Amino acid sequence: MAAAALESMKELNQQNGLATDENQFLTFQLGSELYGVDILRVQEIKGYTAVTKIPNTPPHIKGVLNLRGTIVPIVELRTKFGMPTIDYTMFTVIRSGDKLVALLDMDRLLTDGEMQETGSAQAA
Amino acid sequence: MSNDFAQFQDAFFEEAGEHLAVVEEGLLALEQHPEDLDLLNKIFRSAHSIKGTSGMFGFNAVAQFTHKMETLLDLLRNGQKAVSPSIADLLLKSTDCLKTLIESVKTGAAVDEGTVQQLTSELAAASQSDDKPSSQNPKATQTVSTAGSGQDQIYLITWTPPEWLFRRGLDPLQITKELCDLGNLTDVTLDVSRLPHLAEIDPETCYLSWSMRLTTGKDLNVIESVFEFVREDSRLTIEKTIVPGSEFQVSSTGSQHETRNLQRETDDGSPKPLGEILIESGVVSRETLDQALAQQKRVGQILVEQHAASPQQVEQALQKQRQQESAAQSRKTDTASIRVDTDKIDKLINLVGELVITQSMLSDLGARFEMSHMPVLLERMAQLERNTREIQERVMSIRMLPIGTAFSRFPRLVRDLSAKAGKKIQLVLSGEETELDKTVIESISDPLTHLVRNSADHGLEPPEERLDNNKQETGTIRLNAFHEGGNICITVEDDGRGLNRDKILAKAVKQGLIGENEKLSDDQIWLLIFKPGFSTAEKVTDVSGRGVGMDVVKRNIEGLGGTVSIKTRPGHGTIFILKLPLTLAIIEGMTVRVGQETYIVPLLSILESIQPKPGGVKTVVGKGELIDVRGTYLPMVRMYEIFALQPEITDPTKAILLILETEGERVAVMVDEILGQQQVVIKSMEQNFRKVEGIAGATILGDGTVGFILDVRGLLEIARHGEPVAA
């Protein structure tokens, strides 16, 4: 199932002109689903720091953080998708278009290869 | 031709802009002081710089046109022609034209060729009329025939350089070396016959002559060019010896007495328009030419007449063309550069050097820190703070320009306005040296222009009316800039009729801006003229009075974090006062706390902070809470409610109320505590997120976390309409 997810992800990225077969992904699990982000889009991974809440924004916008002088919004997908939240230890700062966003959910980072294995293990 | 220089084009455009301003200002001042030679020299130099530099980039149209202006200016400064109003006018028009020419090479915008040609010939005419020969150099034609290249020829060269050769930094060896590079140099003979007795020798004088034989395939003029810098002052002969296959003997002689110029004299580099040539040769008269030119049609019109295209199609195409032009222009104007004095940069580099030293001292101290080192630590921290502050100031000062650059367009504007409106207007500028941020200067230019136009058009009375009211016939508009606290104030003042209270009220009622019986203070009435759609001009002129503008002025100024206020006295005049932050990048802010959150309130909008007395807060149905501030009731806003925060204090009498003002409206904002006052660097929220209602931007606080800067206007909006729907 995970392998299938990876394939469809690659396809999507290819359609968007974002990726080739060679791409590596940072993957993470939300509920039973596996998601991935093209590793080339990952700006940096940053330890958890104090967050400033933005007033009058939806709950999945957790606030902003200071990335060496740049203000970066923090998004939590678990809240967005109505899933139970967990304790976070890091931010993954991702480039989306010309903007940066810090994702909270990426706690288990797997490489492409690792995930293939996981995928086949699950399939077995 | 000069691809390597292309990277300097932006610098040229910026510099050209400055020169144009100098020329324009100078010409305007020249009208007052036509005899001022320094002024003329200054104008000439700027024109000359534009000419020289534009040529470097191959902007020939600019170079040629400037050359025309320069020629006339040169005659003026040499006293060969006198400055007359018509000449000043012509030069001003030419400056405008030059501006469009430069703009055109910069953005590709179209140029009105007709105007260029018209002015070119007018400039030429003005430079010619009382014809003293402007150039002492007769035009020389190149008569040297060039021998066929490729085939080796033998030249006999004799050269006696001028005695002062060395004193001009010239080296004869250098010349023989260069000749060697051209071919085979043989039989070099040094003639020392003119050498005086040793006791009489002046070591700086050249007594020597040479003769030599050069075998080369190069042309005669290539050989001559080796002697370029000395041939006019030397005795030089270059003779081609008879070589089989060659029929000519060419000799070229130069001496101090006979000066032959290889330099082509181009007083007039550009070809003349056909019409001008026809007039000069007497074929047609100017009237005939003008009539013929008037009959010239535009391509679109011809196509329509030939039924090749419909008028609509042509109009559409024209519109498209205009769009493309403006698109091209806006693309070009995006890149902004700033010229910085090298001194400023050198100082900055020194300061960074100091910072590095302080940093290394600190890390050294940190590596082996003991409590006994505390005093040293504190001292170095203080040094670090000094370094940082100084660097901050210096860096900010790089962006600072004197406001004079924004003022400089007004003498011309006022001159034109006074001619158009039939009023006598005198413009007085002061505080031009006051420095502020480049972006602020650029953004206030338009609002200021509108205010000056407004003063000229509405503020000042016609001369008769002024005389009737025992005022001087000439009205005065004063522009002043000065620092006040951390802000800059710019005032636009006229000594005209002042604002008319009743007229404004009547108009506002008619426009439905206020109710019939609404009671307003004078200050509130004056602010009505900033409402969109408000205009009291009885006749609509092309200067102002179209009902657009004053509201835009206010919006622009507030967009910059500034304020506009008005002072007026009927019969005595009006002052518009603009208060602006020095820079857009840093604001002076008050840090306040609400619950766990820290917010920054721009100091400019804070009037005072108070703690209300018990019973001072009243709740009025439909209007929310009001607070009594010395007899005036102001709306009160609880910040924790607006921003959905967890407050520490909910009782207004225990909290702090900040009285804020924006666009003439006052509001009391309730916070838990005031933490202090500090400068904060504004960071964009939009860069990675979006605009958030009630927040003007973000900043990094002392502990490295993010703090938000309050947008007072937005806060009021939220208070009025309830919480915005979260996106």
Add this chain to the structure above:
Amino acid sequence: MSKTALVVDDSPTMRQMVAFTLKNAGFSVMEAEDGKDAVEKVSTGPKMDIVVTDLNMPRMDGIELIKELRKLSAFKFTPILMLTTESALEKKQAGKAAGATGWIVKPFNPEVLLKTIAKVMPA
């Protein structure tokens, strides 16, 4: 040690272009914005292998600058090139009389500039 050049022009663009070309050719360049600035800058002692100067400048023009430089022993025999426009021939004569070594006619391109400099610089 690299050759040193003094570039004098009141137009920052021109000055930058000349300085840029010379730096690319391996010179260390000192810039001055007019004659006065140049005289002040050389008064502290640096010796120059070549001077390239504009003629029309405020405060002290190129002709005056050349005269002033020739008075200094360090600049007595230094090649001095003036930047001139085609139409300023009388200026060229005045420049020569003041002691200019040669001239470069505007507009010029980098090759012409470097070639002219090579022409007057002792190897």
